[in-house]
Amino acid sequence: MSINTDMAVQVAAIIQVAEKVKRFRLVRVDGLPLPVFSGGAHIVVSMLDGDLLRRNPYSLMSSPTDQTAYEISVLQVEKSRGGSAFLHEKLNVGDKLTISQPLNLFPCDVRGRKHIFMAGGIGITPFMAMMDQMTRESSNFELHYAMRDRKHGAYWQELQQRYAAHRVKIYFDVEKLFIPTDAILANQPLGTHLYVCGPSGMIDGVLNKATALGWPKQNLHSERFLAPLPGDIFKAELKRSKKTITVGTHQSILEAVEAAGIDAPYLCRGGACGQCETSVLGCEGIIEHNDIFLEPEDKASGKTIMICVSRVKGQAITLDL
Amino acid sequence: MNIKFKQETFRGDFTYRNSPENIRRFPFPFHEDKYMYSVNMEPHVPAGPKGFAFESLIDVDEHYISEMHDRALVLKEDPLRCQALPHMMAGQWDVLELIMEQQAAGYPEHFSLTKNGDQWHWINRPMGIDQKFTFGDASTLPYEPMEYITRQAQGDFCIVDQRDNNLWMDAGMVTTQADWSLDFDIGMNFMEWHGPVPLAHQMGVFDRALKFLLNLQQSKPVRRLNWTMTINPRLDTSPENYPKWGPDRMTVTPENIGDKVHLRCELQSLWRLPRSNAILFVIRCYLLKMEELVQVPKWARRFHRVLRDLPPELADYKGLTKFRPMTIDWLSKYDDGAPTSSGIFPE
Numbered sequence: 001m002s003i004n005t006d007m008a009v010q011v012a013a014i015i016q017v018a019e020k021v022k023r024f025r026l027v028r029v030d031g032l033p034l035p036v037f038s039g040g041a042h043i044v045v046s047m048l049d050g051d052l053l054r055r056n057p058y059s060l061m062s063s064p065t066d067q068t069a070y071e072i073s074v075l076q077v078e079k080s081r082g083g084s085a086f087l088h089e090k091l092n093v094g095d096k097l098t099i100s101q102p103l104n105l106f107p108c109d110v111r112g113r114k115h116i117f118m119a120g121g122i123g124i125t126p127f128m129a130m131m132d133q134m135t136r137e138s139s140n141f142e143l144h145y146a147m148r149d150r151k152h153g154a155y156w157q158e159l160q161q162r163y164a165a166h167r168v169k170i171y172f173d174v175e176k177l178f179i180p181t182d183a184i185l186a187n188q189p190l191g192t193h194l195y196v197c198g199p200s201g202m203i204d205g206v207l208n209k210a211t212a213l214g215w216p217k218q219n220l221h222s223e224r225f226l227a228p229l230p231g232d233i234f235k236a237e238l239k240r241s242k243k244t245i246t247v248g249t250h251q252s253i254l255e256a257v258e259a260a261g262i263d264a265p266y267l268c269r270g271g272a273c274g275q276c277e278t279s280v281l282g283c284e285g286i287i288e289h290n291d292i293f294l295e296p297e298d299k300a301s302g303k304t305i306m307i308c309v310s311r312v313k314g315q316a317i318t319l320d321l
Numbered sequence: 322m323n324i325k326f327k328q329e330t331f332r333g334d335f336t337y338r339n340s341p342e343n344i345r346r347f348p349f350p351f352h353e354d355k356y357m358y359s360v361n362m363e364p365h366v367p368a369g370p371k372g373f374a375f376e377s378l379i380d381v382d383e384h385y386i387s388e389m390h391d392r393a394l395v396l397k398e399d400p401l402r403c404q405a406l407p408h409m410m411a412g413q414w415d416v417l418e419l420i421m422e423q424q425a426a427g428y429p430e431h432f433s434l435t436k437n438g439d440q441w442h443w444i445n446r447p448m449g450i451d452q453k454f455t456f457g458d459a460s461t462l463p464y465e466p467m468e469y470i471t472r473q474a475q476g477d478f479c480i481v482d483q484r485d486n487n488l489w490m491d492a493g494m495v496t497t498q499a500d501w502s503l504d505f506d507i508g509m510n511f512m513e514w515h516g517p518v519p520l521a522h523q524m525g526v527f528d529r530a531l532k533f534l535l536n537l538q539q540s541k542p543v544r545r546l547n548w549t550m551t552i553n554p555r556l557d558t559s560p561e562n563y564p565k566w567g568p569d570r571m572t573v574t575p576e577n578i579g580d581k582v583h584l585r586c587e588l589q590s591l592w593r594l595p596r597s598n599a600i601l602f603v604i605r606c607y608l609l610k611m612e613e614l615v616q617v618p619k620w621a622r623r624f625h626r627v628l629r630d631l632p633p634e635l636a637d638y639k640g641l642t643k644f645r646p647m648t649i650d651w652l653s654k655y656d657d658g659a660p661t662s663s664g665i666f667p668e
Contacts, residue, residue: 005540035539038411038598064596101539107598109484110408137411218485274360274529293532295525 006046007034011095012069018154020076021122022088023061025069029096033067037102039130040223043070044100049086054250056083059197059223060102061128065136070099073154075122082250106197106223108134113191115141118179118206120198121148124155126223127197131163142167144184146198149174185210196222229290229309235316238262239281253307257321264307264321271309278307278319285314323430326386326447332394337554337608343383344613348374348588349665350546354626356635358521360529365542365590369666374588377427378542379420380605381475386447388475388497388556395496395557396472401504402559403468405480405492412480412492413467414457415594416601420470445473467492476588476605479503481511483598488534490514491599497556497606499549499585500640505560519634537593537600546665547587547604549639550648554583554608573644578651579612582644584624611651617667621655628652 013025028034041064042057062071076088091097106126108115115134117127124145134141143163147153149172159168171177185194185206194215196206203222210220230249236256237244247256254276257264265275271291280287280303289299291306298304307319329336339347368375374382395402405413421443425434435442439456450473454461462469471478471494479493488511495503506514511531521527537543551558552569573581585608592601615621628641629649636642662668 005538036595037539038596041598101541102595103538104598107483110411110597274533293529 039133040106041102041104046098059125061125112193123198282318350548365544379423409492412597412599417466625652625656
């Protein structure tokens with residue numbers, strides 16, 4: 001059974017908060033309160049760009065208990081897949097979007113005696129919600145925030161004002177100020193948790209250093225801003241429905257099936273629950289298994305696929321649907 | 322819908338009975354004529370005929386007042402049935418909000434909730450409670466939030482924390498359990514507390530279930546049904562009280578099966594909690610006497626077949642071995658061999 005809990009929202013405000021960074025304030029069209037969430041959660045924003053449906057995840061940065069609006073901040077990227085460019089260049093106040101329920105893949109470990117956040121650039125956003133939550137819970141935290149320069153950095157003045165300079169340390173690349181990772185990681189009390197969000201290189205660097213210094217894996221947390229995996233266009237023959245559909249570059253098989261008006265079972269849409277597992281009756285090409293549900297031997301068998309996230313590199317696949 | 326609440330006991334003289342209407346709303350756990358473990362989860366949305374146990378997502382029925390009274394008795398004897406580790410306070414408030422909202426939405430004639438910012442007003446008419454409090458400030462309630470609200474909600478409640486790709490039993494109110502102990506399991510992870518279950522580990526059931534639950538989403542609760550059998554309508558079949566209920570299994574005779582032997586169904590629902598990112602695991606227990614069960618012919622036929630063909634490991638684990646053959650024999654009178662329709666609902 002498919003259950004849609006997406007919410008229709010309207011853009012209430014767009015604010016340029018720094019060079020190439022805009023904040024979008026989203027309110028519900030039906031006027032109901034938005035769900036409370038936990039710091040670190042993201043939403044998937046669905047935007048209709050002409051005829052094209054784009055779906056991108058963004059961290060929620062507003063206060064987790066503020067049910068009047070959600071706020072996201074978006075960086076304008078050079079080689080946009082389309083989402084960032086659409087939000088920056090085409091979206092106006094009053095426009096409507098669809099958002100998913102909040103989902104947290106980057107939660108705080110609330111047992112931590114102390115929490116250290118390390119942010120690089122737009123990676124600051126999940127920490128804004130986390131710090132709001134931790135302040136309410138009187139948790140001990142500090143933020144180390146690296147930006148390119150004072151113009152491109154977002155929110156650093158507000159954060160220093162709100163949480164005081166001894167808890168919010170800022171660093172600017174062009175001023176040759178860098179996070180002193182070694183010194184920070186080497187001198188922490190037991191029970192400290194570390195959270196990193198930013199460019200992949202930064203995350204790898206920090207995590208490798210922490211591991212080398214003997215930090216337990218359970219105390220290290222990170223979130224990478226990866227674009228959803230696109231792929232080549234291919235055909236999917238739906239045997240039972242007697243239909244052949246085309247799966248687009250930025251479309252999952254499940255989305256293409258739904259676009260064709262066929263009801264397929266799903267729950268998580270994230271490759272985890274197994275609900276959309278579908279038998280493969282034939283395949284001209286290689287299945288790219290992107291799920292975490294199937295065991296390696298199931299994936300190797302080529303007989304089954306999670307249609308919410310996995311796709312085909314090649315010509316076509318035949319499914320028992 | 323105005324529920325007529327009954328006064329009855331789950332101990333001593335065991336006056337617990339189901340009214341004819343209540344029998345037909347029982348969440349019968351077998352969708353086919355056989356039973357094996359599976360990750361049998363489905364979206365927790367209203368389903369079934371009108372008035373069925375799936376109609377409201379936190380179900381309240383005619384046994385509400387008596388069950389809450391029994392819970393209070395258990396807690397008085399053993400306060401450790403309700404525990405919460407210190408880091409679970411956000412989860413406690415999540416649970417209080419969830420139960421109050423669901424009960425008020427499902428049974429407006431019995432419960433109401435008014436929110437004005439963090440100033441909340443809760444009215445529970447069946448229990449005669451009228452409570453104003455500040456959401457987020459535990460000092461404004463007579464108990465901590467989870468204990469406060471779960472003294473007013475049928476079923477056991479566990480708040481399961483999520484971290485390190487695992488789930489941790491870090492808080493709960495457990496007084497109507499099928500032979501497991503919160504005091505023993507508290508702080509354990511998902512694989513640890515499921516350790517004793519036979520067969521299912523080898524089938525990969527728990528690996529799959531854990532993967533599924535780690536991805537459970539807000540606003541999309543799921544449910545599954547589990548079952549066992551209990552002698553006498555006793556809610557508190559805990560390991561702590563084994564000496565009180567274990568010997569009951571020796572008292573079953575062919576003459577008293579219809580009254581003494583109960584099918585015990587657990588309606589388990591799982592909810593992602595918004596503030597804490599924890600999961601609420603609700604284990605709501607329903608008891609049905611054999612003589613009540615056979616009033617629904619489809620259930621009588623099916624339960625006879627399920628019990629007859631149950632793998633012996635499962636019968637042992639569920640503690641049915643002593644009285645199973647006698648019960649199969651008793652049920653066989655109600656099984657004419659006719660086919661049964663698929664699904665759990667009465668025909």
